[in-house]
Amino acid sequence: MTFLSNLLRLPVRWLAILGGGIADLVALLKLLARAFPGDKAGRxxxxxGVLATTAGQRALFGVLRVFWANLVLRRKLVAAYDNTGTAIVTRDVDVREVLARDADFLVVYELRMRRITAGENFFLGMQDSPAYQRNVSAMRLAARWEDVSAIIRPTVDEHAGTIVAGAEGKLDVPAQLTLPVVADMVARYFGTPVGGDGQPSRDDLIAWTSVMFWYLFIDLGADPDVDRGATEAAAAARDWLDQCIADRKANPTETDDVLSRCLGLQRADILGFDDLAIRNNLIGLIIGAVPTLSRAAVQALDQLLDRPGPLADACAAARADHDSKLAAIVFEALRFNPVNPFIYRRALADTTIAQGTLRARRIPKGTLVLASNLSAMFDPARLDVPERFDSTRPPDDYILWGYGLHTCFGRHINSAVVPALLKPLLAAGTPRRAAGDAGKLDTAGTPFPAHLVVELIPVRVDPGHRAGMAADKP
Ligand code: HEM
Structure with a gap:
């Protein structure tokens, strides 16, 4: 491409982007108009409520991306963490800039992390520092990438397969499949068992991790009920993990799990493995794992259920054992409703983002910056026709697990487990929503999927869907 051809293409591209912004404005006005009638008090x-839905957020971000790409408000929209105002960052390149500049835009979670551990910070709440690097490195020695194929994936495959095989045509996906499978996998992999004598139940593990995750990352309004629930859950989880460590020390096993490895590294006198450090790191990892993996799988399925073509492709890929194709479809579905719509940081000092562009904005010290990964994944300046469901997009187009220094510690687990949770369901037949409310995603008043009932209709293999699909596995 020459300079001249690029120059000629530019106005066409910008006209398309402007058109997208206007379409999003119309969509947003339509959504808001539906909420307008009725009593004034509840308006x-x-x-x-409209802006809390993914459709509402996508339309709002679409408008902002074109007309106020970096919106800086004096108003504090977040009560949970100290700040002086709010900025909303919507363009892919600017979202990545905020998350890459970790020395200027700091993580804010320390205060609440310390409430969870009753003392120390956890590495997601730390700025880049010797303590951050030591903790992450310590945990990478104990929780290894190769565990995904050796331990985690087989555990998930077996459990999810057994549940779907016994489902008799109907399944409440979060309650009966994704939450139990993830909770049991976490208990097995980390070496922190549940369900036995004197141990918390699997439901306790799910409830504790969910409310603690809610408190740390979602409760931006500082709800006292969430605070109370998380404080109680944290105390119970700390006692449980202390007990797990003490039991394992008293009765060492041959089982290869994260706790065994941590204790081995403690015996070898490696820095960062005293009992308290092990407990605090385990609590942080377990909170990050349970509600998120289930939520991602259910939200991706929810999107697929509305799209017959991609759903049929996902079922065909699952049946053909074509794991990479299945994963690409599932993550494309998740793009339309990711686990988190934005990632937030606080500006350390007055600074500027998108320097040297028409979008450049000064961000005052103390501003809470909402860097919207949802918006970035619909930015037409980065993605080709973002509204189109296209599972062939380059992996770099996605920001599902964060970006920069604090990119998700569990990203390799996510890449394998989220599609694996759905694979037996998709392979067994074509799922469709159960009739009525049962077939709609229900969060039971929390941020996490609690119910979504699907019916399995018998497999009708369409040769067209299998054509050209090479199995990943022999
Ligand atoms: C689909 C499931 C998951 C999603 C959507 C997810 C999402 C994220 C996101 C967006 C971040 C960045 C937060 C930020 O920058 O403020 C993050 C960080 C993190 N996640 Fe996950 N996560 C998932 C699963 C897991 C699992 C399975 C684990 C544990 C094994 C985990 C542990 C962590 C930790 C420890 C961090 C902090 C990393 C650091 O500070 O360097 N997550 N995750």
């Missing part, structure tokens, strides 16, 4: 609540 604000209804309008905010």
């Amino acid at each position: 604000q609540q209804r309008l905010l």
Whole structure:
């Protein structure tokens, strides 16, 4: 491509982007108009309700990307963490800039992390520092990439397969499949068992990790009920993990799991493996793992259930054992409703983002910056026709697990487990929503999927879907 051809293409591209912004404005106005009629008192609540939906957020971000790509407000939209105002960053390149500049835009979670551990910070709450690097490195010695294929994936495959085989045509996906499978995998892999005598139940593990995750990352309004629930859950989880460590020391086993390895590294006198450090790191990892893996799988399935073509492709890929194709479809579905719509940071000092562009904005010290990964994944300046479901997009187009220094510690686990949770369900037949409310995603008043009932209709193999699909596995 020459300079001249690029120059000629530029206005066409910008006209398309402007057109997308106008279409999003129309979509947003339509959504808001539906919330407008009715009693005046409840109107604000209804309008905010629209903006809490993914469709509402996508339309709002679409408008912002074109007309106010980096919106800086004096108003504090977040009560949970100290700040002086709010900025909303919507373009892919600027979202990546905020998350890459970890020395200027700091993680804010320390205060609440310390409430969870009753003392120390956890590495997601730390700035880049010797303590951050030591903790991450310590945990990478104990939780290894190769565990995904050796331990985690086989555990998930077997458990999910057994549940679907016994499902008799109907399944409440979060309650009966994704939450139990993830909780049991976490208990097995980390070496922190549940369900036995004197141990918490699997449901306890799910409830504790969910409310602690909610408190740390989602409770931006500082809800006292969430605070109370998380404080109680944290105390119970700390006692349980202390007991797990003490039991394992008293009765060492041959089982290869994260706790065994941590204790081995403790015996070898490696820095960062005293009992308290092990417990605090385990609590942080377990909170990060349980509600998120289930939520990602259910939200991806929810998107697929509305798209017959991609759903049929996903079923065909699952049946053909074509794992990489299945994963690509599942993650493309998740792009339309990712686990988190934005990642937030606080500006350390007055600074500027998108320097040297028309979008450049000064961000005052103390501003809480909402860097929207959802918006970035619909930015037409980065993605080809973002509204189109296209499972052949380059992996770099996605920001599903964060970006920069704090990119998800469990990203290799996510890449394998999220599609694996759905694979037996998709391979067994074509799932469709159960009739009525049962077939709609229900969060039971929490941020996490609690119910979504699907029916399995018998497999009708369409040769067209299998053509050209090479199995990943022999
Ligand atoms: C689909 C499931 C998951 C999603 C969507 C997810 C999402 C994320 C995101 C967006 C971040 C970045 C947060 C930020 O920058 O503020 C993150 C970080 C992190 N996640 Fe995950 N996560 C998932 C699963 C897991 C699992 C399975 C684990 C544990 C094994 C885990 C442990 C962590 C930790 C420890 C960090 C902090 C990393 C650091 O500070 O260097 N996550 N995750």
